[in-house]
Amino acid sequence: MDSLTIDRPLDMHLHLRDGEMLEVVAPLSAAHFSGALIMPNLLPPVSDGKMLREYGERIAAAVGEESFERYMTLFFRSDYDYDFLSSLRESITAVKLYPAGITTNSEGGVEGFDIAELSETLEAMSELGIPLCIHGESNGFVMDREAEFIPVYEKLAENFPHLKIIMEHISTKESVEALDRYENLFATITLHHLLITLDDVAGGLLRPHLFCKPIAKRYEDREALRSVALSAHPKVMFGSDSAPHPRNAKEAPGCAAGVFTAPIALAALSELFDSHGALDRLQAFVSDNARRIYDIEPPAKSVELRKEPFVVPERFGTVVPMMAGEEIGWSVVKVTQGGE
Amino acid sequence: MDSLTIDRPLDMHLHLRDGEMLEVVAPLSAAHFSGALIMPNLLPPVSDGKMLREYGERIAAAVGEESFERYMTLFFRSDYDYDFLSSLRESITAVKLYPAGITTNSEGGVEGFDIAELSETLEAMSELGIPLCIHGESNGFVMDREAEFIPVYEKLAENFPHLKIIMEHISTKESVEALDRYENLFATITLHHLLITLDDVAGGLLRPHLFCKPIAKRYEDREALRSVALSAHPKVMFGSDSAPHPRNAKEAPGCAAGVFTAPIALAALSELFDSHGALDRLQAFVSDNARRIYDIEPPAKSVELRKEPFVVPERFGTVVPMMAGEEIGWSVVKVTQGGE
Numbered sequence: 001m002d003s004l005t006i007d008r009p010l011d012m013h014l015h016l017r018d019g020e021m022l023e024v025v026a027p028l029s030a031a032h033f034s035g036a037l038i039m040p041n042l043l044p045p046v047s048d049g050k051m052l053r054e055y056g057e058r059i060a061a062a063v064g065e066e067s068f069e070r071y072m073t074l075f076f077r078s079d080y081d082y083d084f085l086s087s088l089r090e091s092i093t094a095v096k097l098y099p100a101g102i103t104t105n106s107e108g109g110v111e112g113f114d115i116a117e118l119s120e121t122l123e124a125m126s127e128l129g130i131p132l133c134i135h136g137e138s139n140g141f142v143m144d145r146e147a148e149f150i151p152v153y154e155k156l157a158e159n160f161p162h163l164k165i166i167m168e169h170i171s172t173k174e175s176v177e178a179l180d181r182y183e184n185l186f187a188t189i190t191l192h193h194l195l196i197t198l199d200d201v202a203g204g205l206l207r208p209h210l211f212c213k214p215i216a217k218r219y220e221d222r223e224a225l226r227s228v229a230l231s232a233h234p235k236v237m238f239g240s241d242s243a244p245h246p247r248n249a250k251e252a253p254g255c256a257a258g259v260f261t262a263p264i265a266l267a268a269l270s271e272l273f274d275s276h277g278a279l280d281r282l283q284a285f286v287s288d289n290a291r292r293i294y295d296i297e298p299p300a301k302s303v304e305l306r307k308e309p310f311v312v313p314e315r316f317g318t319v320v321p322m323m324a325g326e327e328i329g330w331s332v333v334k335v336t337q338g339g340e
Numbered sequence: 341m342d343s344l345t346i347d348r349p350l351d352m353h354l355h356l357r358d359g360e361m362l363e364v365v366a367p368l369s370a371a372h373f374s375g376a377l378i379m380p381n382l383l384p385p386v387s388d389g390k391m392l393r394e395y396g397e398r399i400a401a402a403v404g405e406e407s408f409e410r411y412m413t414l415f416f417r418s419d420y421d422y423d424f425l426s427s428l429r430e431s432i433t434a435v436k437l438y439p440a441g442i443t444t445n446s447e448g449g450v451e452g453f454d455i456a457e458l459s460e461t462l463e464a465m466s467e468l469g470i471p472l473c474i475h476g477e478s479n480g481f482v483m484d485r486e487a488e489f490i491p492v493y494e495k496l497a498e499n500f501p502h503l504k505i506i507m508e509h510i511s512t513k514e515s516v517e518a519l520d521r522y523e524n525l526f527a528t529i530t531l532h533h534l535l536i537t538l539d540d541v542a543g544g545l546l547r548p549h550l551f552c553k554p555i556a557k558r559y560e561d562r563e564a565l566r567s568v569a570l571s572a573h574p575k576v577m578f579g580s581d582s583a584p585h586p587r588n589a590k591e592a593p594g595c596a597a598g599v600f601t602a603p604i605a606l607a608a609l610s611e612l613f614d615s616h617g618a619l620d621r622l623q624a625f626v627s628d629n630a631r632r633i634y635d636i637e638p639p640a641k642s643v644e645l646r647k648e649p650f651v652v653p654e655r656f657g658t659v660v661p662m663m664a665g666e667e668i669g670w671s672v673v674k675v676t677q678g679g680e
Contacts, residue, residue: 141558142543143483202542203482205594206551215542218481251591253660254545320593 001279002307003333004270008034008298010290012071013133013168013188013239014262015039015104016059024317025244026062028263032332034287034298035069037133037239040096041105045075052091067299067337073133078110078117082124093294094131094166099149102137103213103257104243113152115159122160131164131186131294132156136175137214143198146214147174157182164293169193169241171214173224179235186293188239189229191268192259192322197222208255209320212243230276232284237293240265246318260321264312268323270305270330304334341619342647343673344610348374348638350630352411353473353508353528353579354602355379356399364657365584366402368603372672374627374638375409377473377579380436381445385415392431407639407677413473418450418457422464433634434471434506439489442477443553443597453492455499462500471504471526471634472496476515477554483538486554487514497522504633509533509581511554513564519575526633528579529569531608532599532662537562548595549660552583570616572624577633580605586658600661604652608663610645610670644674 014036016026029036038059040046046055052072059070071093074080080095098109110118125132136153137145157165167175167187179187192212197203197219201210210216228236242265243258250256261268266286273282291297310331312323354376356366369376378399380386386395392412399410414420414428416437425435438449450458465472476493477485497505507515507527519527532552537543537559541550550556568576582605583598590596601608606626613622631637650671652663 141537142539143558197481199482202551202555205596206546206548207594208546208548209593211542211546218483251593253549253591253664254547256545324593 001274003304004279004282005302005304006266006283006286007302008291008300009266009286009303010034010238010298011036011240011242011262011265012237012290012294013037013039013190013241015041015241015243015258017244018042018055018058021244021246021317022058022062024319025242025262026059027064027066028316029242030063030066030068031335032263032266032303033068034301035071035296037071037093038073040073040075041098041103043105045105045108046073047075047077049088049091052088067301069298071294071296075108076110076121076132077108078121080121080124082127085121085124085128085130089128089130092130093296094133095125096133096135098135099137099139102135102139106135113155115155122156122163126160126163131166133166133168135168142215143217146170146172150174150178153178153185154182157185160184169214169239170225171217172221176224176228179228179233186235186237188237189225190239190241190259191261191265192216193225194222194229194272195268208250209322209324210259211255211257212241212259213257226276229285230273230278230281232281232289234289235293236285237290238265238269238286244319247315247320248318250320260316260319263316264321264323264328266303266305266332267310267328267330271328274307274330300338302336303332305330306333308333341614343644344619344622345642345644346606346623346626347642348631348640349606349626349643350374350578350638351376351580351582351602351605352577352630352634353377353379353530353581355381355581355583355598357584358382358395358398361584361586361657362398362402364659365582365602366399367404367406368656369582370403370406370408371675372603372606372643373408374641375411375636377411377413377433380413380415381438381443383445385445385448386413387415387417389428389431392428407641409638411634411636415448416450416461416472417448418461420461420464422467425461425464425468425470429468429470432470433636434473435465436473436475438475439477439479442475442479446475453495455495462496462503466500466503471506473506473508475508482555483557486510486512490514490518493518493525494522497525500524509554509579510565511557512561516564516568519568519573526575526577528577528581529565530579530581530599531601531605532556533565534562534569534612535608548590549662549664550599551595551597552581552599553597566616569625570613570618570621572621572629574629575633576625577630578609578626584659587655587660588658590660600656600659603656604661604663604668606643606645606672607650607668607670611668614647614670640678642676643672645670646673648673
């Protein structure tokens with residue numbers, strides 16, 4: 001197969017930032033995706049109706065004419081009650097939980113995972129049918145953080161059986177194995193965790209543009225991720241975790257975590273799926289699974305890709321994308337909005 | 341104890357580079373150390389008598405008046421024979437073996453470790469009493485490379501029982517455990533592997549100035565290294581592996597491996613040993629063990645350190661040192677040359 005049309009591609013984990021950066025990156029996602037789940041970790045985090053509305057408007061303004069659905073998320077706090085969440089039900093698609101201090105702008109996140117303390121909020125979300133997205137990492141050794149967090153996922157899944165819990169950007173075989181242990185556990189997987197291991201980040205020269213959290217792991221972890229992504233396991237969705245930082249924040253003595261993949265994601269996924277004879281599973285991985293899991297109906301948009309070389313630009317604004325200057329074997333050749 | 345005098349401190353693994361960089365870094369090592377084992381991985385590598393002599397002269401010129409012994413090493417090649425090595429016996433202290441492509445300027449190193457192929461050279465070194473220093477890493481996953489290399493160390497130690505083999509800059513508990521399995525295995529340990537883990541390199545922001553090969557490992561590995569360093573295990577020596585790169589090669593999309601520690605090493609080691617109540621072992625770790633293992637008699641130099649804060653400069657020339665701008669609790673306060 002030398003071409004492929006994806007119906008309503010979705011990016012179920014996206015950082016659009018704000019201000020000038022938003023202006024640069026939002027149009028790039030909107031150009032290829034029908035919609036995206038928008039992460040709330042601004043400074044301050046998106047945590048009330050006013051912020052949701054205003055951030056949504058800024059995204060819409062940045063996107064312009066392109067049809068692109070903003071699936072907004074609220075930054076999790078354990079004092080959200082039923083009435084508060086109910087009042088925002090129509091404005092949000094999910095709530096995003098960060099353990100405190102685990103990644104960019106997560107300082108106000110959760111410390112400890114005391115079920116009693118989280119119970120009112122999670123019960124309310126459960127009743128309202130609001131999924132909980134979690135950045136699941138402990139504060140332990142960087143290579144162990146995700147695996148160490150799995151008991152928390154399990155405790156939450158067990159205590160709130162009607163709450164949909166999304167293990168975000170999973171990076172280990174342990175998370176893949178956990179996926180099927182509870183009916184209400186789901187996962188997103190990024191492009192970069194499907195492509196790289198720690199060897200790509202630090203095995204040769206150090207590559208700051210491939211540095212992310214969770215950090216890329218071992219080959220057996222990548223294999224496990226590929227096995228569920230390339231088969232479009234029904235509980236797994238594409239979420240790029242595309243996370244732009246200006247170049248001077250990446251090539252610096254203290255380099256921020258985040259890989260910018262939004263503009264290359266569909267081309268690189270097509271190449272990966274094609275090389276594994278799995279192109280027929282890509283539609284489910286980048287759209288159908290998310291539509292079913294989140295029960296969403298994104299705006300009509302179809303993206304045609306062809307097996308033609310695409311040279312990744314060196315920069316988008318101040319941001320260096322993953323694979324900058326490299327060639328990907330597939331290209332987005334046509335995007336059609338509307339119709340059906 | 342609030343002060344300490346070290347007699348003839350030695351750095352048994354040092355990269356002095358060449359040209360302008362040599363001019364910057366050689367005086368910094370010479371200011372604090374009585375001598376150092378000089379790594380041969382220049383471009384092209386130091387691999388004959390002429391290069392040894394000329395590089396030695398350039399080092400001497402860069403060091404100037406300071407008394408500082410250059411313990412030169414020859415870049416290992418499997419075609420060195422007895423006559424060749426014999427002719428260089430007085431010019432070298434050791435031969436340094438790099439697996440091909442494993443670190444900075446190691447392209448001409450050894451591929452595979454076929455005993456038959458290495459035999460003539462290693463027998464000759466054994467007869468001539470020339471120690472073999474090895475950068476012991478496989479081409480495997482970055483966190484596993486050193487542990488995977490241990491069977492090679494063991495094979496060499498077993499096949500050449502009279503050859504002193506130095507496991508350079510060990511970074512894992514597996515290497516520490518291997519140390520006592522063969523009488524002819526020894527090791528150097530760096531300052532940075534005693535201080536940091538992968539968490540310091542990539543657990544928070546990414547820290548290119550802490551990126552090195554072998555990469556910093558887990559807490560249990562650091563503990564194992566500390567146990568033999570702080571007790572001054574008789575087969576263990578200090579070797580900084582101080583490896584300067586200009587700042588623009590470290591803060592870049594592809595950052596070179598190497599931590600620059602020469603000018604902070606004695607102060608930071610004093611602080612570390614002091615904090616573990618092990619100051620009385622530092623003399624053995626930074627000098628006596630090396631003198632015994634290599635059978636060398638360095639020029640008289642004594643370095644007095646005091647428990648007084650030392651703020652690490654932000655730069656030495658173009659090079660950013662480890663702990664740039666940070667405070668170390670101990671300082672070098674006086675260096676006395678000559679006498680006895």
